[in-house]
Amino acid sequence: MRSRPTTTSVLVVGGGPVGLTLSLLLSAHGVRHLLVEAHPGTSRHPKARGVSARSAEVFRRLGLEADLRRAGLPPSHVHFYRGRDLVDPDFVRTGITADPRPGAERTPAPGLICSQDALEAVLLRHARERVPADIRFHTRMLSFTQDDGGVHAELEDRATGARRTVHADWLIGCDGAASTVRTGAGIAMEGPSGLGHFLSIRFEAPLGEVVADRASASYFLTAPGRGGFLAVDNDRHWVYQHPYDPAHDDLAALLADHRALARLVRDAAGLPALDVTVRDTMTWRMDARLAAAYRRSRALLAGDAAHVVPPTGGHGMNTGIGDADNLAWKLAAVLDGRAGERLLDTYQDERRPLARQVIDLSLANARARTGYRIDDELLLTAAYRSTAVLAEPGALDRAPLDPACEHWDAVPGGRLPHLSLPGTPGAASTLDLVGPGFTLLTPAPDAAWQHQADTAAAAGHPVTPRAVPLDEPRWTQFSGLPATGALLVRPDGHLAWRAAHPPTEDTGLLGLLRRVLSADGAAPPRP
Known part of the structure; x- marks a missing residue:
């Protein structure tokens, strides 16, 4: 029906x-x-x-x-282990090294597992x-x-x-x-497909004490053909990723035999007496498409x-x-x-x-x-190039991701850089000043920029002016602009435009917004 x-x-x-x-x-x-x-x-x-x-x-x-x-997982477990098995005495454990320089914090929201x-x-x-x-x-x-x-x-x-x-x-x-x-x-x-085939086994086992001195998010095994372990809670819940060859391995028979699956886990872990309970399995293929x-x-x-x-x-x-x-x-x-x-x-x-x-x-x-x-x-440096960004000369030569990780300044197309704002109500970071629509950032309330924002809003293109509580030297270091400048930030936190001074014409900001939004010929904004 x-x-x-x-x-x-x-x-x-x-x-x-x-x-x-x-x-x-x-x-x-x-x-x-x-x-x-x-x-x-x-x-x-x-x-x-x-x-x-x-x-x-x-x-x-x-x-x-x-x-x-x-x-x-707790932050202390965000490390990466390499060893022959989970009990290898010669294991190597690495983590994500923070930049030790003062003020070098790149985000208020570090990655997590x-x-x-x-x-x-x-x-x-x-x-x-x-x-x-x-x-x-x-x-x-x-x-x-x-x-x-x-x-x-x-x-x-x-x-x-x-x-x-x-x-x-x-x-x-x-x-x-x-x-x-x-x-x-x-x-x-x-693009290519079938670059690798893996059997993923979700299981329970009392491994928490085994890895207590090497707790990690991922355990990469150096023994050929053994794959690796992924921690769910670094205690009883785990995933084992086992590489297999679809041309030679009888996968159907293996999937039907939980005892054989448990043996795979024990062999890879290096613990022949480990008590393993298989919960479920899935297979996946490595592609690059x-x-x-x-x-x-x-x-x-x-x-x-x-x-x-x-x-x-x-x-x-x-x-x-x-x-x-x-x-x-x-x-x-x-x-x-x-x-x-x-x-x-x-x-x-x-x-x-x-x-x-x-x-x-x-x-x-x-x-x-x-x-x-x-x-x-590297992902924090991602920069966009399109008509939704009013790019500056030379910016189009830059790749979306810069492997040198050198560009932390506030440039159109890039993500608004994080700067800690201690003592600012409701905003611990410059990123917290953004959204939900377009945001116009200035170092202090500015009548000229407010007039530009009011004119745009009256024409159906709202933009929210926000003051970044910085003195002139810090604002200039952060934005690359003088105290009269402003940053126009898109709702996704990427910069659409920046200017050293307010436009001379009343509709300057409105025209720029319309360009960013490809609004020429669009229906009038809904009230």
Whole structure:
């Protein structure tokens, strides 16, 4: 039996970390949306675990950071172990070294380890608090069509078999590497696949005392063919990643034999008497693939639907979270009439080159078998180049990620740098001054800049002036501008523009906002 069509602004397909983050961001921007996920619940397997500093900043802006830190490993466990097995006396344990220079802190929200099953549970709880009726698990999208008026999607309730049609202005595929949205939109994937095959075994075992002097987030085994262990709680709950050869190994027989799986764990751990209880398994394949396009008409891709990143870097999920952060405010601006549809083209212009670089760095890690992470600070330097950024001369020559990690200044396209603001109510960092819309940062309240902001707001393009409580020398060091200058920050925390002085014409800032938003020819903003 078919129910009446549902109408929404955005249909999000996929309820993993990226889809749930997108839902939370859309709610923060006041965008009506529906999220559907084919599975009956969140992931039962830890899967991805590393939350980068940049992702932690996104969750900080959403008010979720504290909950995620409680759900993750303590900071003292964020180390990386290398040894023949878990009891190797000659093990090597490394951590993330903080910059010892005064004032060198790069973020108020350092990266953390929170396994995907715990992460998704936190995200889902908060997403349902915001739109309780519009987060629907055990619901799959069967097919969709699109035209100038929007997207028409056929959904099925997998519990009852009931079908319904949803009409949406935009469709976002956050539905993984085998994306139904990507296939339906006719977008190809490019790049190698089958670079490695792994059996992931989630198990319980009393390993807490064994690793007490070497507690780490990941345990990489140097013995050939043994893979490694991932800590869920560094006590009883673990994941063992076992490499296998699909051409020679009888995987079906192995999966059916929990005693054989337990032996694999014991052999890799170097503990033949270890009491192992296998809880579940999954298999996965290492690919390095990138979608040929991130948008086809009214369908867009995010997360693994757009890019499949080798895990040797720990940034596949984080790249997807960055996609959601970039896309949500742009959808909001287009939907309320402040921006033209061309703004959505900047999503691909900004995120695809970055994903290409992350894939290449991760692939180099996999081939070299040295180093299993991309430095969090590298992602904090990520810089965008598109028409949604009013770039300065020479800026287009810079790659999205700068391996030298030298650019911490406030330049258009880059993330607003973090600067601690002790004693500032409600803002421990410059990052806390941003959002939910565009923000204009000045070193002190300024009548000329306030007039520019008021003029833009009167024309339907609100921007919030905020004073950064810094004296002139510190402001200049932070912004690269004199005391008369200002920074225009986008809702995702990236700088759209900076200027040393207020524009001479009353509509100067308004014109700049319209350029950033591709607003020429757009419908008038909604009141």
